[in-house]
Amino acid sequence: LAKTTQPISMDSYEGQEVNITCSHNNIATNDYITWYQQFPSQGPRFIIQGYKTKVTNEVASLFIPADRKSSTLSLPRVSLSDTAVYYCLVGGGRNDYKLSFGAGTTVTVRA
Amino acid sequence: AAGVIQSPRHLIKEKRETATLKCYPIPRHDTVYWYQQGPGQDPQFLISFYEKMQSDKGSIPDRFSAQQFSDYHSELNMSSLELGDSALYFCASSRRANQETQYFGPGTRLLVL
Secondary structure, eight states, rough: OOOOOSSSEEEHHHHOOOEEEEOTTTTOTTOOOEEEEOTTTSOOOOEEEEESEEEEESOOOEEOOOOEEEEEEEOSOOOGGEEEEEEEEEEEEETTEEEEEEEOEEEEOOO | OOOOOEEEEEEOOOTTEEEEEEEEEEOOOEEEEOOOOOOOOTEEEEEEETTTTTEEEEETTTTEEEEOOOSSSEEEEEOOOOOOEEEEEEEEOTGEEEEEEEOOOOEEEEEEE
């Protein structure tokens, strides 16, 4: 059973806001939600992590509803350089520290 | 800021040869993870070490072994290489306490001919 489900791809234009929603119906009580970004032939790069409600940093915002069964990564005012694969991961609870990557979302930003 | 260092960055081997990949974690990070990413695929967890002891094991073939040394660097040893082992191999490091995030290295691209 997949731990997370997210759209395969999303298209956007420069300057727009991109919202990627991830479903994680079986999230455990102690699990965190973490998003990574990966460019071709590069290692995944940490974007943001949260447990509940809303988290914001200089790059993105993460919205987590009260039931924690989904989360939404929000990328404000994307640019061409934001074209990448975005992975939603849940874990960290019950001493499970490894990252289990599912199918990420390929975001393509056009001029 | 210091990042995860991996060497070599590129490696070409022939079938049935052996390869050793090295990973140098970020200073003061006590945990190292290895991931394999085949062409067009998502990263897959192989193995991890915490304080020099194996802490978790994923889909790592029996032909592969790994260890973490006293200086916290790690090596992934791969024997009897197969064509299907051609992939990007990423190392990541973290501090286990407080759910700290994993920081990935640039990867080693292994090509088996």
